Amino acid sequence: MKHTATIRIALRALRRNKLRTALTMLGIIIGVGAVVAMVGIGAGAKAQVEAQIATLGQNVILVMSGTTTASGIRTGFGSAGTLKVEDAEAILREVPGVVSVSPELRAAMQVASGNQNLMTQILGEGADYFEIRQWPFKSGTSFTEQDVRGANKVCVIGLTTSRTLFGDADPVGEILRIKQVPFVITGVLTPKGMSMMGSDQDDVVILPYTSAMKRVMGQTMLRGMNVQAASPDVLLQVQDQIITLLRQKHRIQPGRDDDFTVRGQQDIAAMATEQSKTMTILLAAVAGVSLVVGGIGIMNIMLVSVTERTREIGIRMAVGAHGSDILLQFLIESITLSSLGGIIGILLGILSSYLLSTISHWPTMVSPASIVVAFLFSAGVGIFFGYYPAQKAAALDPIDALRYE
Amino acid sequence: MKPLIQLENLVKTYQSGEVEVRAVRNVSLVVEPGEFVAVMGASGSGKSTMMNTIGCLDRPTAGRYLLDGVDVSALDRARLADIRNEKIGFVFQGFNLLSRTSAVENVELPMLYARGAKSPRDIRARALAALAMVGLADRAEHFPNQLSGGQQQRVAIARALCNDPSLILADEPTGNLDTRTSIEIMGVFQKLNDSGITIMMVTHELDIAAFAKRNIVMRDGVIVTDKPVERRHFAAEELNQPTAQPNAVAAA
Numbered sequence: 001m002k003h004t005a006t007i008r009i010a011l012r013a014l015r016r017n018k019l020r021t022a023l024t025m026l027g028i029i030i031g032v033g034a035v036v037a038m039v040g041i042g043a044g045a046k047a048q049v050e051a052q053i054a055t056l057g058q059n060v061i062l063v064m065s066g067t068t069t070a071s072g073i074r075t076g077f078g079s080a081g082t083l084k085v086e087d088a089e090a091i092l093r094e095v096p097g098v099v100s101v102s103p104e105l106r107a108a109m110q111v112a113s114g115n116q117n118l119m120t121q122i123l124g125e126g127a128d129y130f131e132i133r134q135w136p137f138k139s140g141t142s143f144t145e146q147d148v149r150g151a152n153k154v155c156v157i158g159l160t161t162s163r164t165l166f167g168d169a170d171p172v173g174e175i176l177r178i179k180q181v182p183f184v185i186t187g188v189l190t191p192k193g194m195s196m197m198g199s200d201q202d203d204v205v206i207l208p209y210t211s212a213m214k215r216v217m218g219q220t221m222l223r224g225m226n227v228q229a230a231s232p233d234v235l236l237q238v239q240d241q242i243i244t245l246l247r248q249k250h251r252i253q254p255g256r257d258d259d260f261t262v263r264g265q266q267d268i269a270a271m272a273t274e275q276s277k278t279m280t281i282l283l284a285a286v287a288g289v290s291l292v293v294g295g296i297g298i299m300n301i302m303l304v305s306v307t308e309r310t311r312e313i314g315i316r317m318a319v320g321a322h323g324s325d326i327l328l329q330f331l332i333e334s335i336t337l338s339s340l341g342g343i344i345g346i347l348l349g350i351l352s353s354y355l356l357s358t359i360s361h362w363p364t365m366v367s368p369a370s371i372v373v374a375f376l377f378s379a380g381v382g383i384f385f386g387y388y389p390a391q392k393a394a395a396l397d398p399i400d401a402l403r404y405e
Numbered sequence: 406m407k408p409l410i411q412l413e414n415l416v417k418t419y420q421s422g423e424v425e426v427r428a429v430r431n432v433s434l435v436v437e438p439g440e441f442v443a444v445m446g447a448s449g450s451g452k453s454t455m456m457n458t459i460g461c462l463d464r465p466t467a468g469r470y471l472l473d474g475v476d477v478s479a480l481d482r483a484r485l486a487d488i489r490n491e492k493i494g495f496v497f498q499g500f501n502l503l504s505r506t507s508a509v510e511n512v513e514l515p516m517l518y519a520r521g522a523k524s525p526r527d528i529r530a531r532a533l534a535a536l537a538m539v540g541l542a543d544r545a546e547h548f549p550n551q552l553s554g555g556q557q558q559r560v561a562i563a564r565a566l567c568n569d570p571s572l573i574l575a576d577e578p579t580g581n582l583d584t585r586t587s588i589e590i591m592g593v594f595q596k597l598n599d600s601g602i603t604i605m606m607v608t609h610e611l612d613i614a615a616f617a618k619r620n621i622v623m624r625d626g627v628i629v630t631d632k633p634v635e636r637r638h639f640a641a642e643e644l645n646q647p648t649a650q651p652n653a654v655a656a657a
């Protein structure tokens with residue numbers, strides 16, 4: 001009963017000074033709105049990166065040609081051309097836990113069909129490649145193990161390539177020329193979207209790696225390989241064994257650098273999440289600062305309010321209010337200010353992340369957890385910054401307060 | 406019957422910087438229930454200090470104060486607040502109403518801080534009854550700045566009344582009012598005193614003090630005169646004289 005009366009008293013005081021109440025809340029509104037929007041942007045970016053990592057496939061280990069210089073700078077992956085097909089075969093044969101390996105070659109080249117031309121990414125891969133990367137077909141099928149063995153003139157194309165060369169028509173069975181060599185299209189892949197590097201993964205033509213070696217690129221060194229492990233549990237172990245095996249096969253002396261690079265999917269994921277986490281923390285810190293500024297605004301106004309209302313406090317005490325009643329009254333005022341500001345800020349934050357994602361196509365993701373945290377934080381700001389002024393009010397001496405002009 | 410107020414060698418000393426101000430030096434006083442006491446004396450003679458102590462707003466430096474037989478000299482802030490809430494009503498010179506708060510909400514204030522649970526409807530009903538008692542039933546929703554000084558002081562009296570106090574303390578209640586309005590306020594006090602409430606009132610004016618039953622004069626922190634009023638004034642009579650305005654009668 002007494003507390004509901006105190007709450008009513010506090011709310012009445014806020015209603016009486018609407019403009020000041022609104023202005024005081026503004027700091028919190030902006031702070032909380034910024035927190036919600038920023039964390040939403042951070043989480044959206046993180047989700048996007050995670051989705052991109054998932055497009056790598058499942059339990060995938062990337063092995064790339066290339067080395068690390070003495071100064072620690074990596075030369076371009078794959079450029080050194082240190083991996084051979086035998087390496088890939090050895091890994092599949094000798095490392096337990098490896099399910100499949102797809103040797104990889106890569107080059108950017110002109111392709112043509114009819115009178116259409118296109119500069120695209122040519123990949124030479126094993127037949128297991130689509131399985132490893134979990135890349136389903138939109139139409140048609142993969143080339144086969146036989147095609148690989150026979151270096152047949154067949155290929156699979158990405159959706160972007162298909163659209164550019166054939167429009168909406170189904171290109172399965174059509175001919176694609178690479179360096180004047182005709183390849184029959186056996187399948188079109190479903191879209192995977194952007195890679196982490198920002199390139200279009202669907203702008204691609206995939207051949208059996210043997211065909212790429214013999215008929216298109218004229219080289220036998222691999223750019224790298226995609227290795228699939230049996231389960232996530234063996235990934236690290238498989239990774240280590242690949243390193244040991246390759247060092248052995250390449251006769252690398254102990255103490256010298258590898259001439260290849262092995263990256264587990266988790267490493268890539270960890271790196272990416274580390275980056276997006278840093279970004280989220282940075283954004284949240286900026287937003288948090290504005291929240292603290294908002295809190296100081298509340299404290300400032302509450303201090304002014306306590307001074308202005310000294311006589312009111314004296315009257316209340318004279319008619320029987322305890323210090324604790326006064327404390328509660330002012331705390332409720334500041335908590336109401338901050339949590340109301342928090343709620344408005346949350347709505348504003350949701351709205352602005354929605355606008356960001358629809359207008360500028362930033363991926364944003366406002367999670368319920370971030371909303372709850374933002375709300376609790378704003379209420380906490382009210383308690384933290386409201387306590388000192390409220391305590392000051394509660395400690396007033398009734399006679400002094402009554403005499404205050 | 407035990408006395409309502411019993412001061413025994415009350416001393417109140419203020420420390421302002423290096424100087425020690427002995428506002429109340431050595432006051433012993435007994436006030437029985439039902440009395441109406443006017444306290445007079447020059448400015449700075451310690452009247453307000455004594456009233457604040459009696460009102461449990463302040464604690465004595467030395468001596469004892471028994472209110473209703475209970476020694477309140479050593480109680481803590483919260484207990485003193487409870488006693489003020491339950492037993493004492495205050496009326497101040499400057500009215501001390503909450504601005505931008507309606508008359509009835511001002512009157513409700515002490516009930517909001519009362520220990521016993523009362524519903525908002527009970528509280529509103531009692532506040533309206535108290536306003537009616539002081540003749541302001543039709544001004545309940547008015548704000549203080551829409552009321553005359555006399556009306557504001559009556560709101561303050563209604564506020565002092567609403568928790569059924571045994572004692573009303575009024576420090577210069579007519580200090581800001583004209584003579585006629587002052588008499589109206591005295592009329593309200595006499596009515597309340599007739600209903601059994603003990604009243605202690607500080608005033609500078611002999612005319613006003615004559616509405617009380619007993620007059621005390623203070624000088625330099627001690628009581629120098631303490632005597633019953635011989636020719637008591639009655640507000641009802643004074644307001645009934647031909648010069649009186651008719652509406653004031655109803656108000657008183």
Ligand SMILES: Nc1ncnc2c1ncn2[C@@H]1O[C@H](COP(=O)(O)OP(=O)(O)O)[C@@H](O)[C@H]1O
Pocket residue numbers: 419420421426427428446447448449450451452453454455
């Ligand atoms: N809070 C205080 N601090 C210091 N001196 C005070 C304080 N309150 C009152 N006094 C002093 O105590 C004396 C009595 O004051 P007061 O009781 O207000 O007198 P009165 O009400 O009779 O005019 C005065 O000299 C006044 O200056």
Ligand SMILES: [Mg+2]
Pocket residue numbers: 452453454576
């Ligand atoms: Mg005084």
